[in-house]
Amino acid sequence: MSRVHDMGGRFGDGPVEVDVEDAPVFKEEWHARALALTLASAGLGQWNIDTSRHMRERLSPQDYTAFSYYEKWLAGVAGLLVETGVLTVQDLQTPEADGGCHPLAERRLSAERVAGVLASGGPSDRASDVAPQFKPGDKVRTLTHAGNRFVDGGHTRLPSYAAGAVGEVVLYHGTHVFPDRSAHGLGDAPEPLYAVAFPATALWVIAEDDGDEVVLDLWQSYLELAS
Amino acid sequence: MLNFGSNDVQLCGTPKFYWNSRGVARRVTGMAHDDPHSDDPHHAHAHLPPDPALRVKALETILTKRGLIDPAALDEIIDIYQNKIGPQNGARVVAKAWSDPAFKAQLLADADQVLREMDIYGRQGEHMVVVENTPETHNMVVCTLCSCYPWPVLGIPPAWYKSDAYRARAVREPRKVLADFGITLPEGTKVRVWDSTAEVRYLVLPMRPAGSDGLDEEALAALVNRDCMVGTALATSPGDLAGDTA
Numbered sequence: 430m431s432r433v434h435d436m437g438g439r440f441g442d443g444p445v446e447v448d449v450e451d452a453p454v455f456k457e458e459w460h461a462r463a464l465a466l467t468l469a470s471a472g473l474g475q476w477n478i479d480t481s482r483h484m485r486e487r488l489s490p491q492d493y494t495a496f497s498y499y500e501k502w503l504a505g506v507a508g509l510l511v512e513t514g515v516l517t518v519q520d521l522q523t524p525e526a527d528g529g530c531h532p533l534a535e536r537r538l539s540a541e542r543v544a545g546v547l548a549s550g551g552p553s554d555r556a557s558d559v560a561p562q563f564k565p566g567d568k569v570r571t572l573t574h575a576g577n578r579f580v581d582g583g584h585t586r587l588p589s590y591a592a593g594a595v596g597e598v599v600l601y602h603g604t605h606v607f608p609d610r611s612a613h614g615l616g617d618a619p620e621p622l623y624a625v626a627f628p629a630t631a632l633w634v635i636a637e638d639d640g641d642e643v644v645l646d647l648w649q650s651y652l653e654l655a656s
Numbered sequence: 657m658l659n660f661g662s663n664d665v666q667l668c669g670t671p672k673f674y675w676n677s678r679g680v681a682r683r684v685t686g687m688a689h690d691d692p693h694s695d696d697p698h699h700a701h702a703h704l705p706p707d708p709a710l711r712v713k714a715l716e717t718i719l720t721k722r723g724l725i726d727p728a729a730l731d732e733i734i735d736i737y738q739n740k741i742g743p744q745n746g747a748r749v750v751a752k753a754w755s756d757p758a759f760k761a762q763l764l765a766d767a768d769q770v771l772r773e774m775d776i777y778g779r780q781g782e783h784m785v786v787v788e789n790t791p792e793t794h795n796m797v798v799c800t801l802c803s804c805y806p807w808p809v810l811g812i813p814p815a816w817y818k819s820d821a822y823r824a825r826a827v828r829e830p831r832k833v834l835a836d837f838g839i840t841l842p843e844g845t846k847v848r849v850w851d852s853t854a855e856v857r858y859l860v861l862p863m864r865p866a867g868s869d870g871l872d873e874e875a876l877a878a879l880v881n882r883d884c885m886v887g888t889a890l891a892t893s894p895g896d897l898a899g900d901t902a
Contacts, residue, residue: 437800437851438828442821445836447888450881454738454812459709461738464812465730466716468779473724478855482802487698498803498818500708504701507715512697516718521703524714527721534723543732547741550779550808553855586853588800590827602783602856622854624785637829640846646854 431575431589432582433490438590438633463499467506472538472546475513478553479612483584484508555619557604562621562649567598569625570655571647577609578650584612587651591643595655596627599644607648621649742811745776746859747880749786749809750891751873754864764788767859771808781808781857787850788861789887794845795860796834796887798826799852806857810885817886827851837888860887867894 436442455461471481485505488496496504510516520528538546563569575592577583586608602622610618626644629636704711719725749771753760763770767784771777784806787795799805800823805813816822826833830847834840841847850858862884868876871894878897883889 434801436820436824437798439820439824442819442824445816445819445821445825445833447816447837448814450883452814454742455734456815457709459712461734462712462716462730463708464737465733466712466719466725468733469725469729470719484698485802489698492701494820497708498815500711503704503708503711503715504698507700507704508697510719511700515724516722518700518703520718520722521700521714524704524717528718529722531722531724537724537726538729539726540728540732543729544736546779547733547736548778550777550782552782554783586801588851588853590800591851600785602854605783605854608854622856624850624856626848633828637831638847641830641848642846643827643849643851645851646856648854 432486433493434486435589437588460499463503467502469538470506473533473536475515476509479608483612553606554603555606555617557619559620563598565598568655569652570595572651580613585609591645594627594631596625598623599626600624623647737812743882746809746885747877750880751876753861754876755873776808778808781806783856785856786859786861789863793848794841795848796830797850797858800827804852806859809859860885862891865891865893
């Protein structure tokens with residue numbers, strides 16, 4: 430029931446290829462262009478960060494594995510533009526065609542607005558009437574199966590490796606937009622978000638070191654009190 | 657038929673030029689292809705050129721012609737992340753925390769407030785938490801589900817951070833991953849890996865290196881490399897500074 434992006438704990442990837450500290454920020458010019466184009470397109474306001482992540486996650490396992498980071502971004506933004514109806518597949522096939530002005534053109538991100546937009550960001554905390562059920566120090570258990578409860582195969586931020594595990598709440602982050610709903614047009618549905626620390630021994634068949642921990646940020650809906 | 661030449665693109669945004677055949681075009685497209693994925697948004701990329709450089713160029717052309725993006729805005733975004741926002745921001749924060757105990761206490765208690773005051777705030781760093789390395793605990797940050805990273809303090813993530821190997825392995829075998837970076841932790845130090853599964857972004861406050869007594873904030877900032885703020889390196893020792901051969 431998982432998707433290809435949910436790779437935490439997976440075996441077989443080999444060593445991390447460390448690039449030097451002063452490597453260029455963008456290795457290729459098109460990397461920079463892909464990033465900027467994605468951010469500027471998001472400025473049209475037709476999707477949010479959760480729909481955007483979910484679009485990349487829905488790439489086929491073959492594409493996801495074969496694509497470099499910015500190729501995934503490009504595939505993601507192309508998919509979002511088509512899915513939200515901003516562009517058609519025909520538009521993509523005929524880049525030189527003269528499609529004319531778009532109704533959303535008035536939302537275009539201008540160069541003058543860029544610095545302000547990037548500096549203000551997009552906070553995900555929202556007021557919520559869902560009361561926090563847990564506090565730091567509480568032992569909590571994650572859902573037995575990671576997965577979206579509203580849409581089959583939908584977006585979720587509970588990684589498979591952390592499903593069905595008992596950990597301890599270490600931080601309360603306040604109430605945040607719930608991605609499992611937000612990714613699917615089901616509203617922000619903000620709810621309490623916690624940092625939960627899991628002993629490595631609770632997550633892995635053979636822990637690398639018994640004293641080590643992994644901390645995940647988890648929404649209240651993913652958790653129940655562990656007695 | 658209206659003809660939108662290059663000059664007319666400037667008119668984009670004026671409502672009278674709405675393109676009223678878009679819906680028709682979309683329906684025709686749906687029928688015109690044998691490709692079973694032709695209407696499948698997560699295969700939309702297959703309709704663009706396969707070479708990624710050409711692919712991004714094609715998208716930029718389409719979006720620019722339709723008045724949806726401004727190439728000058730793309731230049732501006734690139735300039736900001738290439739030249740203005742990067743690990744030098746995080747290094748300033750760390751050097752100040754090493755120098756000023758009251759600042760460090762504030763930073764650990766409410767990083768958002770402190771970073772706003774330093775004008776180091778923004779996209780992909782809206783909710784910051786700073787975690788302190790000590791002889792007892794070494795912190796390390798990953799995003800196993802995508803590549804979440806604290807942009808305002810560290811800039812755009814390096815390739816290794818976005819790699820499958822790092823994403824897959826950092827949570828299960830952080831010590832072997834640290835070995836890939838040439839780091840071996842002292843006996844008795846536990847590892848705490850932070851998997852960035854929400855919109856909270858984590859910055860590691862590394863331990864101040866030995867031999868750095870008496871250095872001012874600027875000299876200290878030079879010891880703060882990017883990777884030590886992700887937790888895959890230690891701060892640079894003063895004697896190991898590149899170019900410090902005099």
